[in-house]
Amino acid sequence: xxxxxxxxxxxxDAIGIPTTKGRVASTPAEAKAVAAExxxxxxxxxxxxxxxxxxxxxxxxxxxxxxxxxAAKAIIGMDIKGLKVNKVLVExxxxxxxxxxxxxxxxxxxxxxxxxxxxxxxxDIEEVAVTHPDQIFKCHxxxxxxxxxxxxxxxxxxxxxxxxxxxxxxxxxxxAFELYRKWDCVLTEINPLAVLxxxxxxxxxxxINFDDNATYRHPELxxxxxxxxxxxxxxxxxxxxxNNYVRLDGEVGIIGNGAGLVMGTxxxxxxxxxxxxxxxxVGGGANAALVANAxxxxxxxxxxxxxxxxxFGGITRGDEVANGIVQGVKQVELxxxxxxxxxxxxxKEGRAILAExxxxxxxxxxxxxxxxxxxxR
Amino acid sequence: MSIIINKNSKILVQGITGKEGGFxxxxxxxxxxxxxxxxxxxxxxxxxxDRPVWxxxxxxxxxxxxxxxxxxxxxxxxxxAVLEAAHAxxxxxxxxxxxxxxxxxxxxxxxxxxxxxxxxxxxxxGLITPGECKLGIMPAHIFSxxxxxxxxxxxxLTYQAVDELTRNGLGQSTCVGIGGDPVIGTSFLDCVKMFxxxxxxxxxxxxxxxxxxxxxxxxxxxxxxxxxxxxxIAGRTAPPGKRMGHAGAIVSGGVGTAQGKVDAxxxxxxxxxxxxxELVAELKKRMATAKV
Numbered sequence: 001x002x003x004x005x006x007x008x009x010x011x012x013d014a015i016g017i018p019t020t021k022g023r024v025a026s027t028p029a030e031a032k033a034v035a036a037e038x039x040x041x042x043x044x045x046x047x048x049x050x051x052x053x054x055x056x057x058x059x060x061x062x063x064x065x066x067x068x069x070x071a072a073k074a075i076i077g078m079d080i081k082g083l084k085v086n087k088v089l090v091e092x093x094x095x096x097x098x099x100x101x102x103x104x105x106x107x108x109x110x111x112x113x114x115x116x117x118x119x120x121x122x123x124d125i126e127e128v129a130v131t132h133p134d135q136i137f138k139c140h141x142x143x144x145x146x147x148x149x150x151x152x153x154x155x156x157x158x159x160x161x162x163x164x165x166x167x168x169x170x171x172x173x174x175x176a177f178e179l180y181r182k183w184d185c186v187l188t189e190i191n192p193l194a195v196l197x198x199x200x201x202x203x204x205x206x207x208i209n210f211d212d213n214a215t216y217r218h219p220e221l222x223x224x225x226x227x228x229x230x231x232x233x234x235x236x237x238x239x240x241x242x243n244n245y246v247r248l249d250g251e252v253g254i255i256g257n258g259a260g261l262v263m264g265t266x267x268x269x270x271x272x273x274x275x276x277x278x279x280x281x282v283g284g285g286a287n288a289a290l291v292a293n294a295x296x297x298x299x300x301x302x303x304x305x306x307x308x309x310x311x312f313g314g315i316t317r318g319d320e321v322a323n324g325i326v327q328g329v330k331q332v333e334l335x336x337x338x339x340x341x342x343x344x345x346x347x348k349e350g351r352a353i354l355a356e357x358x359x360x361x362x363x364x365x366x367x368x369x370x371x372x373x374x375x376x377r
Numbered sequence: 378m379s380i381i382i383n384k385n386s387k388i389l390v391q392g393i394t395g396k397e398g399g400f401x402x403x404x405x406x407x408x409x410x411x412x413x414x415x416x417x418x419x420x421x422x423x424x425x426x427d428r429p430v431w432x433x434x435x436x437x438x439x440x441x442x443x444x445x446x447x448x449x450x451x452x453x454x455x456x457x458a459v460l461e462a463a464h465a466x467x468x469x470x471x472x473x474x475x476x477x478x479x480x481x482x483x484x485x486x487x488x489x490x491x492x493x494x495x496x497x498x499x500x501x502x503g504l505i506t507p508g509e510c511k512l513g514i515m516p517a518h519i520f521s522x523x524x525x526x527x528x529x530x531x532x533x534l535t536y537q538a539v540d541e542l543t544r545n546g547l548g549q550s551t552c553v554g555i556g557g558d559p560v561i562g563t564s565f566l567d568c569v570k571m572f573x574x575x576x577x578x579x580x581x582x583x584x585x586x587x588x589x590x591x592x593x594x595x596x597x598x599x600x601x602x603x604x605x606x607x608x609x610i611a612g613r614t615a616p617p618g619k620r621m622g623h624a625g626a627i628v629s630g631g632v633g634t635a636q637g638k639v640d641a642x643x644x645x646x647x648x649x650x651x652x653x654x655e656l657v658a659e660l661k662k663r664m665a666t667a668k669v
Contacts, residue, residue, distance in 0.1 A: 108559045108589040108625070112483050143487035184480050213452065213624060214478035244622040259557060259622025260531020260586055263611035264652070270614040271651055279615075281622040312533045312540075314516035315404070344540060345516060365652050 001210040003224050004047040006089040008206030011183065017175045017190075019203045022091020031072030034090040035065040041093040044071040046078065046085040049226075056080045061093055086226075094204065099192035101125050102172055104180045107140060113180065115139040115147065115173055119159055121192040139173075147177050168201045169193070183221075184214035233278075233301055240293050242280065250275025251376055253298035253336075256310035257282055265310045268365050274373035277304045287320075291328025299332060306337040306376035308368055311344075318342055318350030326357045337375040341368035378577035379506035379551040380526070380568070381469055381495065382445065386510050389434060389443040389467070390415040391450055391458050393425050397473075398449035401514050402426055405447075408511040413441040434465040445469040447503065447512055456481035459496055463489045470562070471512050472498035479624075482560040489562055496562025500623070502532040502554035513554065515539075523548015525660070526572035528565055529584035530557050530591075531623070534611055538584060538653040545657050547664075550578040557586070557623025565595035573602060580605040580664050582656065583647070587612035588625045588633040596641035605663035608642045608649045609656050610635045 003011075006024040013019055021038060024047065025031040035042045046058030053059060058080050060071035068090055078085045099122030107114040118136045120128050129136055139155040141147040152173045156166045172193060180188040187209040194204040215221050237245035244259065248266075252274045256262040259281045266276040278301065282294050291309075298307055313321050325340060341362040342350045354361045360375075362368035388405070392398035393415025403426055406412050414429045414437050421432030431437035434446065446462045448455060448471065455474040462470045470489065477499045489496045497504060503513015508522040515532075519540040527542075527549050529535040535554055542549065553568050555561055565583065572578040581604055585592035592610065599606060613635040615621050617628040628634050639649045650656040 106479060106483075106559055109591070109594070111486055111560055144484040181480065184478055186479060211479045213476045214480065216453070217478075246619050246621060248616065248619075256533070258531060258533025258536075259626060260529070260534030260584065260611045261537060263531075263586060263615065263621050263626065264534050264537075264609070266615070267611065267613045268652055276614060279619075279621055312537050314519075314533065314536050315514075344519070344536060364654055366654065 001212055001215055001221065001225065002049055003208055004049070004087070004226070005045065005206050006047055006087070007224050008208040009203065011179060011208060012203055012206055015175055015179045015182070017172060017179070017203055018200065019206065020091045020094055022089055024087050025072060025090050026076070026087050028069040028072040028076065031088055031090050032065045032069035035062060035068035038090070038092050042068050042090050043093045044068055044075060045089045045091070046075045046080060047087040047089055048080050048083050048085050050081050050083055053080055058085065094194065094202065095197040096192070096194045096204070097197050098195040100169065100195070101128070101191045102169070102176060102193045103187070103189040103191065104176055104185070105187045110140055112143045113141045115141065115152070115155070115177060117155060117159065117169065117173065119161065125191065141177065146181065147174070149174075165195070172201070172203070183208070183218060184211045185209060186211050233297070236300065237297055240297055242282065242294060242297060244279070244281035244283070245297065246279040247301065248276050248278055249303070250277045251303050251305040252372055253277045253301065253304040253307040254310070255280045255282060255294050255298060255307065257312060261310060261312060265308065265365065265369070268369045269308065269373065272366070272369040272373045274369065274376060277301055287324040288327030288331070291325050292331035295328060295332045295334070299334070299336070304336060306339070306372050308372040309338065309340040310365065310368065311340075311342050313342065313344035313346060313350060315345075318344055318346035319353060322350035322353035325359075326353065337372070339368050339372040339375065341365060378575050379509065380571040380575050380578070381497070381504060381551060381553065382506050382510045382512050384409075384411070384509040386411060386445045386469070386512065387441060387443040388412045388512060389437045389441070389446045391434065391446055391448045391462065393417060393428070393430060393449075394420045394423065395449055399425060401449065404517065405511050408517045410510045410512060413443050434461045434467065438465045438467060443467065445512065447471045447473065449473055452476035452478070455499060456485045459485050460488060463492050463494045463496075468494050470494060470496045471501070471503045472496060472562070473501065473503060473514060474498070475500035477558065479558075479560055482558065486560050486562050497553065498556040498558075498561060500558045501556030501561070502535065504551060504553040506551045507549050515552075515554070519543055520552065521548040523550065524577065524579035525549045525582055526568070526575065526578035526580070527552035527582045528568040528572070529554055530586050530625070531584060531611060534584055534653070538582060538609070538656060541653045541657045542582070545661060547657065547661065550575060557625050559589065559625040565591040566598055569595045569598055573604065580660060581607075582660060583608040585610045585638055586623065586626050587615050587621065587635050587638075588623075588627050590632065592638040593641040596638070596645040596647060599647055600645040603667070605660060605667045606647045607656050607660045607663065608647050609651070609653070610638045610649055
């Protein structure tokens, strides 16, 4: 789960991380009021779950509350890479002297969390990692002791910054790690961590992602979830209890059981020249209700020109799965071609049932992919 | 021979009184696995599937001499269950449970390692040494004993490939489903190393997916080894930043791309195939040349 910059800054404020002064606004009038309250030059920033908002015109500066209102008018409702902007963050415009980077995430290969700092902040950290790998400093935290002060010092003294600055950044590292742990984050990122002309050091941006497996123990996060911003089909999937649906931009709907199998199906459809419209893993077997539910979802995507069903019958037998599919398909209005590929336990019996009912069946993944690609051309 | 488990593995089922645990315990027993009992707090003294149930793993281990456990408890209690087993002296712990919070698993995976025990998973189908021991939730009848060591991050794609192997007369020494989470107990590399040392394993199949750097690590190790080996990487078409079902199957920050993994395997002389049929055909060819 991801949240907006303004929500991230609220969490940072609450834990004692200094941020730029500001507040969120959903209308130009509100933006004007916030700007008046701040009483100086402000930045009006689009709150949208995608990077590159600055380049897209989603950040504007305003000298007066009236200008802030105008800026908000231009930004709210704007389309940034397919996402509509509903809110803006109005905050004090700060004069930045230096920009650092601070990020905490899981290092999968090390099996623990890592704090990363770079004196080259403000830009894409992945780019820094490529162009100036020696300018990224890391501190792996202990799996159960967390991070010690000396470990942060060891990391920061390698940067060559002066002791006074290091002391300030040290506090950000500690607090950011505290926030990361407290909220079950998978990413806590401050970029830039800004040194201002007036001497303050503040989090000028806040990017926080949460572990979806742990949100159950943070009921407060539910209130931060912005349903309106999610893809409507992905939202509808969640409402149907289908948690493993990802919308893509092609025209071949894909349903299967098992994440790896579905990923493999997308790959083979792409290899045969088709473009997958989605990823949908229905897990386990495939009874009628589940099939109807999954098909209903995939068919509600207007781009879908055909559907490929790929099921491996494991402990659930192929003939049971086939009966489930037959019953399930009857429950939806099917106007596009459907190809079913069934293998595994009792696959012959299963395929016979499907063929008797007039469905296009395939024995191999390659054959299934070729068929559906031909039918959706 | 085999890796990790064999016919002598004595198994406790943590969560045996639950629906999933009970169902799969029965299947494992039918396969011939030595399930010696189960553990569920508060259900000690019961008998399930003719096996005794204990309140704690420590009691169960003391009474049976179990050295292996398999966990079917809900996500919120899974980390605790793994630690309980490890601290009771269980050496092989398979965690089937999916949806375990990452911050729960980080200290647990490290502690299990510190104790010299092995965790497989979480969020995995388990493992099987065909003909000897099934310690997982896979459909047993598709497996057959033989020389192919098999390691994979996914479930159904594994079944698909194993089914194909068996139909082509290629049996398996041990198949390990290492799990689809970002933090897991046993890596690709761990399995590959054990397989290389296992005299019964004469060929390798590796099924990876996007996310993390495990496949690359295993590929680097395989460089120069002369064992016939083929690989498959699921998720070549996945866009960055989108999580493909498994919590670990995500490309972020340019790390874990399918292309990076394919390149790493190719560099190590391990061909990467697109479908399970092509995978098995290529392995057959390589095994024939290597006269396995």
